[in-house]
Amino acid sequence: MTAPTQELRPSRADGHEPAVRLDAVSKVYGRDLLALDRVSLSVDKGEFVCLLGASGCGKSTMLNLVAGLDRPTAGEIDTKGGRIAMMFQEPALFPWLTVSANIELALRVKSSTRSTTKKERRERATELLEIVHLGGFGAKRPHELSGGMRQRVALARALAQDADVLLMDEPFGALDAMTRDLLHDELERIWRERELSVLFVTHNVREAVRLGDRVVLLSSRPGTVIEEFPITLPRPRRTDSGEVAELASTITARLREEVLRHAKPAKRPVGAGAEHG
Numbered sequence: 001m002t003a004p005t006q007e008l009r010p011s012r013a014d015g016h017e018p019a020v021r022l023d024a025v026s027k028v029y030g031r032d033l034l035a036l037d038r039v040s041l042s043v044d045k046g047e048f049v050c051l052l053g054a055s056g057c058g059k060s061t062m063l064n065l066v067a068g069l070d071r072p073t074a075g076e077i078d079t080k081g082g083r084i085a086m087m088f089q090e091p092a093l094f095p096w097l098t099v100s101a102n103i104e105l106a107l108r109v110k111s112s113t114r115s116t117t118k119k120e121r122r123e124r125a126t127e128l129l130e131i132v133h134l135g136g137f138g139a140k141r142p143h144e145l146s147g148g149m150r151q152r153v154a155l156a157r158a159l160a161q162d163a164d165v166l167l168m169d170e171p172f173g174a175l176d177a178m179t180r181d182l183l184h185d186e187l188e189r190i191w192r193e194r195e196l197s198v199l200f201v202t203h204n205v206r207e208a209v210r211l212g213d214r215v216v217l218l219s220s221r222p223g224t225v226i227e228e229f230p231i232t233l234p235r236p237r238r239t240d241s242g243e244v245a246e247l248a249s250t251i252t253a254r255l256r257e258e259v260l261r262h263a264k265p266a267k268r269p270v271g272a273g274a275e276h277g
């Protein structure tokens with residue numbers, strides 16, 4: 001086992017002060033599609049929480065509710081007045097704008113209460129591009145960049161909002177493994193430097209173990225928290241390390257159990273609790 005090269009920060013934020021709290025949150029779509037069922041979860045200030053669960057269990061629904069893009073049917077969400085930014089699998093950049101102008105636009109929206117000059121926004125965009133290691137690419141259009149670079153721009157745009165909380169919905173799901181590894185490093189650095197609280201949705205269990213202070217497992221729909229795994233491995237972690245693989249396989253086994261439980265209710269042993277969903 002290799003010794004930690006640097007203990008970058010405590011594995012969980014000191015003091016456990018929540019940045020986001022969901023209290024018995026349920027979401028029903030239409031008349032009766034129960035997507036989330038009394039989910040209670042909190043993300044501490046400075047904590048990195050990864051959310052795993054079967055397809056359709058309500059992970060994106062949860063992020064949308066926290067972002068305020070939709071309202072819960074029941075329960076409470078408290079974001080403690082923090083500023084929230086969201087990032088998706090698709091970078092969703094404006095193709096007709098340069099990389100810099102995409103970020104300047106976010107800065108303009110953010111600063112609608114305090115006027116900033118175009119020059120200030122241009123300079124800030126340049127700084128943000130440097131943070132995501134895209135210095136010198138500001139004049140390019142999105143189609144001139146690789147998928148990984150476009151996601152870096154999306155990250156810079158999220159940072160432009162001066163967020164305290166970053167909600168990430170499979171942001172690296174469409175990238176190749178090598179690019180994803182690089183972006184994990186970038187994200188970890190930025191998370192640490194900016195003391196962000198992150199709620200990160202992924203289907204990739206190793207990615208969750210690589211990044212998270214805590215991995216939260218949701219049940220199949222309706223989504224509810226079934227298990228939480230604190231990840232205390234020292235950082236920085238490597239996705240291909242034995243320790244990450246070992247923990248990932250424990251979590252995968254639990255996830256598989258949950259997916260099978262949901263997929264094959266008829267085969268459950270007599271005497272097990274009633275199934276629904």
Ligand SMILES: Nc1ncnc2c1ncn2[C@@H]1O[C@H](COP(=O)(O)OP(=O)(O)OP(=O)(O)O)[C@@H](O)[C@H]1O
Nearest residue numbers: 029030033035054055056057058059060061062221
């Ligand atoms: N706007 C909507 N209207 C109606 N039903 C919706 C809506 N959004 C999501 N759903 C349904 O709610 C359930 C949860 O969807 P959601 O996208 O939150 O799951 P997910 O866990 O993010 O899925 P995936 O992992 O496949 O991205 C699904 O059955 C989905 O079809």
